[in-house]
Amino acid sequence: MTRFEALTGVRVRESYLSSDDAQFAALRTGAASDWDIVNPSLNGAWRYVKAGVLKPLDLAKIPTRSQMYPPFASTDKVKGQNGATYAVPYLWGLNPIVYRTDKIQGEASYATLFDPKYKGQLAMRDYALEAIAIAALHVGVPRERVFALNASELAEAKKALVAQKPLLRTYWQTIGDLTNLFATGEVACAFSWRVPYDELKGKMPVAMAKPKVGIMGWCDCFAMPASISDEKAELGYKFINYLLGPDYASQIAEKGNYATSSSIIRDTLSKEKQADIFVDDLSVMDSFLWPIAPDNYAEWLKVWNEVKAS
Amino acid sequence: MTLPPRLRREHLAVPVALLFGLGSLAPIVVLAVLSVFRVDDFDLVPAVSARTWIELAGTPIYAVLIGKALLSGAATAVSTALMGYPIALALRRLPPSLKGPALVVLLTPLYTGEVVRIYAWRVTLGAEGLVNSALQALGLTQSPLTFLLFSPFTTGLVLAYNNAPFMILSLWVAAETVEPRLIEAARDLGARPLDAFFRIVFPLTLPGLAAGVFTVFTLAAGEMLTPSLLGGTSGATAMALIENLFGTAFDWPMASALALALLAALFAVAAAGAALVLLSRSARAVLWRAP
Numbered sequence: 001m002t003r004f005e006a007l008t009g010v011r012v013r014e015s016y017l018s019s020d021d022a023q024f025a026a027l028r029t030g031a032a033s034d035w036d037i038v039n040p041s042l043n044g045a046w047r048y049v050k051a052g053v054l055k056p057l058d059l060a061k062i063p064t065r066s067q068m069y070p071p072f073a074s075t076d077k078v079k080g081q082n083g084a085t086y087a088v089p090y091l092w093g094l095n096p097i098v099y100r101t102d103k104i105q106g107e108a109s110y111a112t113l114f115d116p117k118y119k120g121q122l123a124m125r126d127y128a129l130e131a132i133a134i135a136a137l138h139v140g141v142p143r144e145r146v147f148a149l150n151a152s153e154l155a156e157a158k159k160a161l162v163a164q165k166p167l168l169r170t171y172w173q174t175i176g177d178l179t180n181l182f183a184t185g186e187v188a189c190a191f192s193w194r195v196p197y198d199e200l201k202g203k204m205p206v207a208m209a210k211p212k213v214g215i216m217g218w219c220d221c222f223a224m225p226a227s228i229s230d231e232k233a234e235l236g237y238k239f240i241n242y243l244l245g246p247d248y249a250s251q252i253a254e255k256g257n258y259a260t261s262s263s264i265i266r267d268t269l270s271k272e273k274q275a276d277i278f279v280d281d282l283s284v285m286d287s288f289l290w291p292i293a294p295d296n297y298a299e300w301l302k303v304w305n306e307v308k309a310s
Numbered sequence: 311m312t313l314p315p316r317l318r319r320e321h322l323a324v325p326v327a328l329l330f331g332l333g334s335l336a337p338i339v340v341l342a343v344l345s346v347f348r349v350d351d352f353d354l355v356p357a358v359s360a361r362t363w364i365e366l367a368g369t370p371i372y373a374v375l376i377g378k379a380l381l382s383g384a385a386t387a388v389s390t391a392l393m394g395y396p397i398a399l400a401l402r403r404l405p406p407s408l409k410g411p412a413l414v415v416l417l418t419p420l421y422t423g424e425v426v427r428i429y430a431w432r433v434t435l436g437a438e439g440l441v442n443s444a445l446q447a448l449g450l451t452q453s454p455l456t457f458l459l460f461s462p463f464t465t466g467l468v469l470a471y472n473n474a475p476f477m478i479l480s481l482w483v484a485a486e487t488v489e490p491r492l493i494e495a496a497r498d499l500g501a502r503p504l505d506a507f508f509r510i511v512f513p514l515t516l517p518g519l520a521a522g523v524f525t526v527f528t529l530a531a532g533e534m535l536t537p538s539l540l541g542g543t544s545g546a547t548a549m550a551l552i553e554n555l556f557g558t559a560f561d562w563p564m565a566s567a568l569a570l571a572l573l574a575a576l577f578a579v580a581a582a583g584a585a586l587v588l589l590s591r592s593a594r595a596v597l598w599r600a601p
Contacts, residue, residue, distance in 0.1 A: 019557075021557065021560075120456060126538065126545075126550075128554070128558075129558065165543050166543075168542075168543050169456075169460055169542065170460040170542040170543060170545075171538075171542075171543060171545070173538055173539055177539065180429065180432065184432065184433070184436050184437075184438055184439070185436075185437055185438045186432075186436055186437055186438075186459070186460075293558055293559070297558065297559045297560075297561075298555065298559045298561040298564055301551065301554050301555060301559050302369060302371055305371050305375065305546055305551050306371045308543065308544075308545070308546035309371060309374050309375065309378070309546045
């Protein structure tokens with residue numbers, strides 16, 4: 001941020017939010033009047049667009065956008081019905097399977113998480129949305145439909161999860177919780193975030209797997225509130241342009257182990273670094289799966305709790 | 311300072327009582343109102359809809375989770391009472407100079423944060439934890455006992471540990487008021503220690519036991535962190551479901567209905583228990599004796 005401030009003479013002030021829900025609520029109720037840039041998730045952007053709280057963007061004012069990876073540049077999730085673009089994806093990552101290479105044979109896959117051979121060494125996140133989607137993938141529901149299951153597919157997924165339950169050591173709650181489970185040897189394979197891998201590589205033989213059948217990702221976007229003034233909007237474009245540029249991408253790759261949505265610095269990175277931030281093999285983007293809560297999510301919660309209480 | 315004659319000392323309780331009453335009633339009213347609203351595209355729409363209550367009555371999982379909360383509360387109340395009596399009676403016999411330090415020690419578990427305690431339990435009970443390492447080093451077990459952590463056993467143990475101080479405190483205070491000469495007289499007249507306990511100490515400490523039971527029951531029934539972080543795959547709770555319904559699912563009406571149902575169930579069980587205890591002969595003897 002200091003770099004951007006030096007370049008433009010503008011001071012960036014940050015507000016912190018507890019969740020996407022809180023941000024959405026603030027925009028809806030007008031509590032966000034002093035924000036010029038907001039941060040919706042790629043999956044949740046549609047409700048901001050639908051509610052009309054975002055400004056349609058003039059993409060010509062974001063030249064660095066030209067080097068964005070195609071899945072981010074072409075995504076419909078940030079577009080309104082009128083075809084206008086309301087948000088720009090800029091930071092993303094994957095939720096891999098993390099596993100101990102000394103305890104799991106071969107590369108882990110979603111099937112590993114349902115394999116009786118590893119009874120007592122597995123963990124799933126205590127999160128209906130992801131758990132049910134993974135079970136659906138496991139029972140053969142195609143990737144495009146795992147967040148829009150029909151009743152019989154939901155029942156199939158539930159059956160798989162009930163069968164999986166006795167194989168699990170526990171359901172993890174927070175990523176610190178899961179890291180602790182790996183570190184203390186309770187768990188050898190889990191549907192995860194990358195954090196335990198980063199924390200524990202070098203201390204124990206851990207690896208990340210990115211199943212081809214579908215890999216869940218997260219992606220943050222930048223957008224401007226609909227009410228922003230023209231003058232501030234010009235600065236907003238500069239800011240977005242900066243975040244998609246080489247400066248920010250290098251820093252975040254180095255310090256945060258994350259990739260931006262732009263390919264701008266990819267070729268200057270070592271193979272190792274590319275692998276670390278998931279851009280060594282770009283075919284991974286063909287398996288992207290963006291979690292999105294279905295309309296009947298309360299139904300999913302019921303199923304998930306029936307699994308947990310079974 | 312003298313108070314105006316019409317204002318009696320008891321009236322000093324009124325402001326706090328009002329605050330307490332409103333503070334408990336207002337959220338219940340809000341929940342009741344929300345429970346009949348509709349949700350439309352992430353908007354709460356005022357309406358009078360019975361949807362949530364019909365669903366609540368027709369879906370077994372809600373009843374199962376509420377039942378689980380009641381059971382967990384009751385089991386914790388019983389286990390803390392069983393271990394609380396011997397400790398409370400021992401504390402009662404301490405010399406007065408040691409009672410202060412004993413109180414401090416008794417409350418020690420409450421000084422540390424809950425999350426810190428949870429991770430400490432993991433270090434203690436885990437597969438590579440203290441207990442398992444000790445058992446294996448002594449040759450008592452060949453492989454780690456996995457039920458020690460992430461099982462209903464763990465939840466029960468930790469809930470009992472966390473709530474024991476509340477129970478012991480109530481029992482201790484009640485035990486202090488038992489006239490020692492009554493016990494001596496009973497023993498002189500030939501009562502064995504257990505007889506003396508059940509015929510003298512237990513009846514006279516019943517109000518203390520009741521206070522402890524209700525405190526522990528409510529605290530344990532509403533616990534969410536301990537079951538979810540230490541109970542393993544058996545850690546589902548109504549509280550966690552309510553949180554999920556309020557959050558990602560954005561089904562505030564359903565969350566409100568479930569919260570109210572849980573509250574009603576807890577209240578019903580606690581009230582029935584209270585009536586049972588407080589109307590007993592011995593409790594009446596203690597509570598309604600002349601001042």
